């Protein structure tokens with residue numbers, strides 16, 4: 001039981017089960033697969049155990065009827081499996097589950113061993129109370145073993161056979177009662193365990209109280225609802241931008257009508273993590289409203305802690321929204337996650353793969369979950385493998401444990417797209433890929449988005465923390481710079497990915513959308529300036545600053561990192577020829593190691609919007 005429990009909790013903890021569910025594995029099939037798996041393993045073990053016992057001449061096995069032994073052990077195995085499923089519902093940590101299971105098995109075995117024997121042989125303890133005790137599985141197991149051993153001892157003394165089917169009518173032995181108790185308990189607990197397991201898998205929390213609450217909760221109405229409405233009580237002066245207001249209006253309109261043609265609609269979605277040990281609540285997502293039509297790829301950009309993962313987690317059923325609602329193909333994420341899973345694909349931030357299976361086997365498995373079979377499945381698997389370059393060199397038929405990080409990433413993308421998933425979430429899809437693989441992956445995603453909606457997230461500060469630490473120790477000039485300012489420097493491939501793949505982009509900071517629109521629109525809106533970048537040795541930094549201010553007195557310094565400075569110069573107020581001339585003059589006096597003048601890029605927009613949002617948060 002301990003092994004089964006540990007396995008079930010491990011799988012839950014590592015979200016493999018949710019991953020399978022997200023790709024269409026229903027609760028029923030999940031149960032049948034795992035029940036059958038544990039039953040087959042345990043039955044093989046049981047049969048070998050009895051055969052081995054009989055072969056080495058143990059009377060316990062040799063003298064008692066094999067049919068009775070089988071029914072007794074087999075029904076007890078079934079009860080153990082159901083108990084493991086039931087117990088796994090209430091644990092979220094493998095170690096806790098292991099420790100409690102160990103204590104239970106050890107404690108109850110010890111108690112049952114000493115008590116049942118004393119009660120039965122002492123003759124003073126009322127018989128019906130012994131039957132009541134046998135409701136506890138360890139007691140029923142011990143009682144059965146006790147009766148079998150008594151028959152075996154008598155058989156070896158008298159030369160008669162051990163327990164036979166006719167002996168079950170003899171009320172002086174408790175064998176029949178024990179078998180009935182075990183079978184009835186199994187039949188009663190089977191639906192209970194299934195129901196609790198289902199309730200736990202619908203939400204992210206597996207505490208007993210939250211499961212009971214979830215079971216008691218009435219279904220909310222179809223459209224706009226506020227579940228556990230939470231007041232965002234940190235004071236925030238919110239000046240919503242026009243694009244955000246327009247998106248909210250679109251959401252309002254879409255919510256008025258059914259069959260809107262929108263693949264994803266989020267309505268004021270909020271996620272609050274309740275503070276523990278005296279810490280304040282954390283508002284991870286603060287009222288997100290979005291409407292995403294089919295055929296569109298939406299990129300969500302943001303620094304660490306912006307709330308991207310919390311948002312995706314709610315959308316894919318890992319966690320429940322604190323308030324608000326979202327509809328995927330008109331199904332609510334509160335009540336219809338099972339339906340949503342039928343046509344959803346997910347490429348998680350961390351690859352969730354089985355090390356022992358090949359890439360092809362993964363795709364065959366997930367393809368089958370998406371109801372593909374026969375030649376359609378073979379074709380889909382072949383196309384998926386080709387689209388992510390996993391056919392080369394027999395990679396498709398190698399076990400995943402032999403894959404490089406990039407190959408695993410490509411396989412995760414292929415899994416998310418197989419079976420015509422209509423809504424696909426990709427969390428930093430090309431992380432860890434070399435440029436060639438990245439390009440081929442982009443081609444695959446571009447082809448895939450024709451008739452589906454894709455939400456792609458990108459984290460834009462992979463190196464900010466080590467760089468900041470470096471800056472503090474080696475580059476005093478950097479100390480005053482906010483970490484956010486650094487994001488833009490290292491975000492090149494994420495930005496390129498967002499621009500290449502996404503029809504629209506939104507930037508999220510501190511749980512709020514800061515802007516949303518087509519990449520060119522955003523650049524036009526937040527751009528309108530040239531970016532002058534110049535690197536000199538640190539003694540000439542002042543000259544560079546003077547040059548920028550001479551060109552434009554209100555030039556904005558975007559960052560300053562150890563000799564490299566970056567300024568924004570308004571296109572209306574500065575002529576390119578003047579910039580070139582000023583730089584040539586400067587080069588005569590100081591050594592300019594590198595310089596450049598560029599039009600606004602998406603990267604600049606991100607830095608501008610993100611820093612702006614951070615400053616306004618600090619002000620409020």
Ligand SMILES: Nc1ncnc2c1ncn2[C@@H]1O[C@H](COP(=O)(O)OP(=O)(O)OP(=O)(O)O)[C@@H](O)[C@H]1O
Nearest residue numbers: 273282284302303304305306307308309310311459
């Ligand atoms: N389970 C949790 N309990 C408490 N706070 C959490 C929890 N998960 C996330 N947070 C907090 O919520 C905020 C948003 O986190 P989230 O992981 O959604 O951001 P993110 O944009 O995905 O960042 P990253 O790219 O680093 O994953 C962060 O401040 C984070 O610390």
